[in-house]
Amino acid sequence: MKRVTEIAPGIHYVGANDRTKHRFEGLWPLPHGVSYNAYLIDDERVALIDTIDAAFTERLLGSIREVIGDRPVDYLIINHMEPDHSASIHAVRQAWPEITIVGNAKTLQMVEGFYGIGPVGSGAALEAGMLTVADGDTLSLGVRELSFHLIPMVHWPETMVTYCAQDRLVFSGDAFGTFGALDGGVTDVQLDAWRQTSYFPDEMVRYYSNIVGKYGGPVQRAIEKLRPLLPLAMVCPTHGPVWTSHAFPAVLDLYDRMSRYEPLEKGVVIAYGSMYGNTEQTAERLARELAARGVRRIAMHNLSSSHASFVLRDIFKYNALVIGSPTYNMNLYPEVQALIDDIELRGIPAGGRVFGCFGGFTWAGAAVKKLTEFAGRMGWELAAPPVEVKQGSTPAKTDSCADLAEAISVG
């Protein structure tokens, strides 16, 4: 058995799994780990597509040597410069000093800025081991020809994809990536990655909503650029499974809908803060009223314990969102404020979505007013008047949850 997975004849997976990092980007929990994917094309000339996180550099170099032995790597093609993919550039260049680093002008400026490797050329000139490529440029490896397609702001300005026409295969950078380590297999078929009980579909929504969610427009433009290349045999992202023609149509559809900010299914997110349980009681009442009206997908998030990344995932996924907050220092509860900041940052439009809110206070109410103002800034209409409770949240004080639930369940 080969010790390095060959995903297609002459194309090898040389990435690594990270099952110990606590938080991706210092922010996002990784309950199923994450993979950093890099690929090696063993042609007349050898090309490495992206590198991997600094913690796994030795594994990358070892996998490459396993495939090509003493032959050199001729090209390092950089689709994306974020350090989880670029941090091993220095080590790769030290291992194969004659290597040519290939990227667009923005990429190569970042190579110099992050790693002090330059000078940077311009046009398609080969100089000082750097090759600058523009949109549509090609590079021959001997048998295969690669072409480069710029997809700026998915989710950095330098992002591009590399296409191999002979294999009908795209190396897509972070596009179509997902959290989740690769347990043994590499392709979606090997991992059975697109089944309902797999963690990849949900982790893809969480990855997209948190990392890429702000950039729906650029993702739409990237998808349009990709369409003439369809159908593809394989799409090779920098995180998660390699998508074959088996699952890629579903993955593309998911990305298309998420980047249009289209809800993926009917369901209600109830996201709330609560100090002593009164606002939580209102949330529970609302959830029961929804369930009584036949709503079967209700995602309850107490924001003191649910990490924002899971809440954002569910907000992208479901068509209804209700936010609740106690009044805290004449403002929103801090965890609720953080959530609405996250939502505003991603600019989620109203289309196809239903919104409601509720709140509590002890002597002067501010939370409901702040949530209503937030809805106004987002251009979201309230499905029903907010539910506002003074002091203890008793059943009698939360009866108007029934009106809110009714409005949402028919929305």
Ligand code: FEO
């Ligand atoms: Fe996986 Fe944008 O880095």
